[in-house]
Structure formats: structure tokens, C-alpha cells
Amino acid sequence: xxxxxxxxxxxxxxxxxxxxxxxxxxxxxxxxxxxxxxxxxxxxxxxxxxxxxxxxxxxxxxxxxxxxxxxxxxxxxxxxxxxxxxxxxxxxxxxxxxxxxxxxxxxxxxxxxxxxxxxxxxxxxxxxxxxxxxxxxxxxxxxxxxxx
Numbered sequence: 723x724x725x726x727x728x729x730x731x732x733x734x735x736x737x738x739x740x741x742x743x744x745x746x747x748x749x750x751x752x753x754x755x756x757x758x759x760x761x762x763x764x765x766x767x768x769x770x771x772x773x774x775x776x777x778x779x780x781x782x783x784x785x786x787x788x789x790x791x792x793x794x795x796x797x798x799x800x801x802x803x804x805x806x807x808x809x810x811x812x813x814x815x816x817x818x819x820x821x822x823x824x825x826x827x828x829x830x831x832x833x834x835x836x837x838x839x840x841x842x843x844x845x846x847x848x849x850x851x852x853x854x855x856x857x858x859x860x861x862x863x864x865x866x867x868x869x870x
Contacts, residue, residue: 735819738782738805743814745775745800774800777814821850 748769750756755768774797782788790798803809806822832841842863846856 734783736781736817737784737819738780739815739817740778740780741815743775743778743780743801743804743816744773744812745797745804745809746812747772747774775804775811 748756749772750759750769759766759768778801790801792798800809804811804816805818807818833844836844839860842860843853843856846859847853851859
């Protein structure tokens with residue numbers, strides 16, 4: 723007889739998983755204080771800590787659609803940048819299975835002189851996809867982005 727916990731363990735492996743993920747930024751009152759702390763080999767603390775993320779636990783399975791909602795400064799972009807490999811976290815674990823393309827702001831990598839189709843293929847090339855891979859994904863991208 724299997725328990726519910728065992729059933730969950732045998733389910734699909736998450737494509738993104740986070741365990742106690744945290745990101746802290748040091749905040750300095752001036753560049754001079756940052757330099758002084760560095761020169762003192764961090765023996766004196768001249769900064770305060772800003773927790774952009776604190777002990778986040780999350781699993782995303784293949785095919786899941788999630789939304790990240792919050793006020794300005796709540797850590798949404800920081801979380802996405804860690805998943806994309808742009809930022810390193812200070813504590814916890816972040817596992818990403820597969821390839822992640824970072825498109826973190828409206829208009830990122832968008833060239834207004836290109837058509838929507840040209841922009842899709844250009845973005846794919848920048849992210850290391852072959853033309854054939856982009857052709858295979860093109861219809862799904864149009865549907866997802868609602869730019870058909």
C-alpha cells in the first residue's frame with residue numbers, strides 16, 4: 723500500500739524547483755562606505771541587508787503556467803533572474819531542468835524595424851536555438867505570445 727507522499731514522489735519531476743531560496747543585497751549609504759568595508763576585508767560592517775527573496779519554496783512541472791505577482795520591490799524580477807541564471811542566490815537551492823530564455827521586460831530584444839516573425843527568430847538565435855528548432859516552436863510561440 724503506497725502513501726500519498728510516495729505517490730507524489732513518483733509523479734513528474736519538476737522542471738523548476740526551489741528550496742529555501744534566498745537573495746540578499748547589501749545596501750550602502752555611499753560608495754565610500756562600500757570601499758571602506760572592502761578595504762577592511764569585511765571586518766567592519768558598513769551596510770544594511772535588503773532581503774529581495776527569503777526562503778522561497780516552489781516547484782513548477784512541465785506544462786504548468788504560473789504567474790508571479792507582487793508590488794514593486796517584492797522580488798519578482800530577482801526570482802526570474804535567478805531561474806534564468808543571470809543572478810546567483812545567497813542561500814538555498816534552485817534547480818532548472820532544460821534551457822531557460824530570459825525575457826524579463828517588455829520590449830527586451832525587440833527591434834521595432836523587424837516584423838514579429840523576424841523578432842521571434844532573432845530572439846531564438848540570440849538564445850542559441852537553431853532555425854529548425856525555432857520553426858518547430860514558432861506556432862506555439864505565436865499562440866503563447868498572442869501575436870499571431
